[in-house]
Amino acid sequence: VNAACVAAAKPLISGAAIRLEGQLSVFDPRRADSPCYHCLYGHGSDAELTCSEAGVVGPLVGLVGSLQALEALKLLAGFGEPLVGRLL
Numbered sequence: 781v782n783a784a785c786v787a788a789a790k791p792l793i794s795g796a797a798i799r800l801e802g803q804l805s806v807f808d809p810r811r812a813d814s815p816c817y818h819c820l821y822g823h824g825s826d827a828e829l830t831c832s833e834a835g836v837v838g839p840l841v842g843l844v845g846s847l848q849a850l851e852a853l854k855l856l857a858g859f860g861e862p863l864v865g866r867l868l
C-alpha cells in the first residue's frame with residue numbers, strides 16, 4: 781500500500797493495534813517533510829507478532845479506526861494539523 785501511495789502521490793493514513801497498544805500516523809508524499817511508511821518501518825519481519833497470536837482488545841481497534849477517519853477528514857477538509865511526520 782505504501783509503494784502505491786508514494787507512486788500516486790496520495791497520503792497513507794496508517795493505523796495498527798495489538799494487545800493494548802495502538803499506533804497512528806499519516807505519510808504524505810506531497811509534503812517534503814513527510815517520511816514514507818518504509819522510512820519508519822522498513823520491510824518488516826516474519827518474526828512480528830500477529831493479533832491471532834498476541835491478541836488485541838476489541839475497542840482499541842475501533843479507537844484506532846476512528847482516529848484514522850479523523851485524519852482523513854483533516855486531509856480532505858484542510859483543517860487542523862494532520863499527523864504527518866509524527867507517530868501517535
Ligand SMILES: [Zn+2]
Nearest residue numbers: 815816818819
Ligand atoms: Zn521513505
